[in-house]
Amino acid sequence: MDVARGFLLAKAADLPTPAVRLSNFTRRFGANTIIDGLDLEIAPGEFVALLGRSGSGKTTLLRTLAGMDEVRGQDVSVPSARAVVFQDARLLPWKTVWRNVALGLKGGTIRERAEQALREVGLGHRLDAWPLTLSGGEAQRVALARALVREPQLLLLDEPFAALDALTRIRMHDLVLSLWRAHRPAVLLVTHDVDEAIALADRVLVLDSGRIVAEERIAAERGDRAGLARGLRDTLLGHLGVERGPALEEGVVHLARARA
Ligand SMILES: Nc1ncnc2c1ncn2[C@@H]1O[C@H](COP(=O)(O)OP(=O)(O)OP(=O)(O)O)[C@@H](O)[C@H]1O
Numbered sequence: 001m002d003v004a005r006g007f008l009l010a011k012a013a014d015l016p017t018p019a020v021r022l023s024n025f026t027r028r029f030g031a032n033t034i035i036d037g038l039d040l041e042i043a044p045g046e047f048v049a050l051l052g053r054s055g056s057g058k059t060t061l062l063r064t065l066a067g068m069d070e071v072r073g074q075d076v077s078v079p080s081a082r083a084v085v086f087q088d089a090r091l092l093p094w095k096t097v098w099r100n101v102a103l104g105l106k107g108g109t110i111r112e113r114a115e116q117a118l119r120e121v122g123l124g125h126r127l128d129a130w131p132l133t134l135s136g137g138e139a140q141r142v143a144l145a146r147a148l149v150r151e152p153q154l155l156l157l158d159e160p161f162a163a164l165d166a167l168t169r170i171r172m173h174d175l176v177l178s179l180w181r182a183h184r185p186a187v188l189l190v191t192h193d194v195d196e197a198i199a200l201a202d203r204v205l206v207l208d209s210g211r212i213v214a215e216e217r218i219a220a221e222r223g224d225r226a227g228l229a230r231g232l233r234d235t236l237l238g239h240l241g242v243e244r245g246p247a248l249e250e251g252v253v254h255l256a257r258a259r260a
Pocket residue numbers: 029034052053054055056057058059060061
């Protein structure tokens with residue numbers, strides 16, 4: 001074996017196995033091709049956001065990674081330890097909070113594990129509460145605890161904060177980042193919210209008609225992203241086909257002047 005080839009093989013062996021790998025993945029519903037020959041890799045512990053207009057195939061892709069959809073005969077590799085959080089918390093109303101989190105767990109320490117996860121999301125005091133008595137933000141925190149307690153290597157988030165008010169959403173962003181730092185799953189976050197993607201992700205993908213049409217890596221530390229946000233926001237909005245017209249800018253100026 002020549003030296004260069006030996007070096008390349010050694011390098012390849014050093015690379016971590018991706019947590020997620022889809023190769024030339026295609027999904028059709030009848031005659032409609034929804035995902036079109038898509039390649040995707042997510043590294044262990046990487047936080048990836050997926051942006052796309054309505055109908056671009058985001059949920060279809062997430063369902064594939066969650067094991068909720070047909071993948072027969074295709075090159076799809078995902079960890080079996082995975083969990084999904086949806087836009088609505090999907091809690092069973094006839095079970096208390098801790099029992100919702102413990103659902104499906106096995107072993108002798110179920111209650112302790114559920115309690116620990118609920119403490120991590122700041123709900124250690126609501127273990128015996130009924131889901132219908134929770135606020136929207138609290139219910140989503142229970143959904144996060146239910147995901148977390150499964151120690152996922154892959155955490156799939158399908159617009160989990162879209163239904164929350166703006167302040168609760170910001171607090172949830174902080175919570176998700178601290179959980180991610182503590183547990184380091186690979187994350188795929190589906191979102192419509194460009195600012196949310198910039199605030200949270202290591203990498204942002206834009207999906208359009210079942211293809212990844214843009215990819216932005218964000219190297220800046222999460223705390224230092226405010227300055228970066230505007231330029232990248234416009235770039236990502238451009239990829240999404242949303243023009244920021246001068247009229248809008250002028251409108252902002254006029255309003256500000258009118259107030260002054
Ligand atoms: N089970 C199904 N049968 C037929 N068509 C489907 C099915 N599921 C999804 N589709 C179609 O696939 C396309 C992509 O849907 P998908 O839900 O993945 O989009 P999305 O990007 O998540 O949209 P949104 O942001 O509105 O949730 C849509 O045109 C949808 O109608």
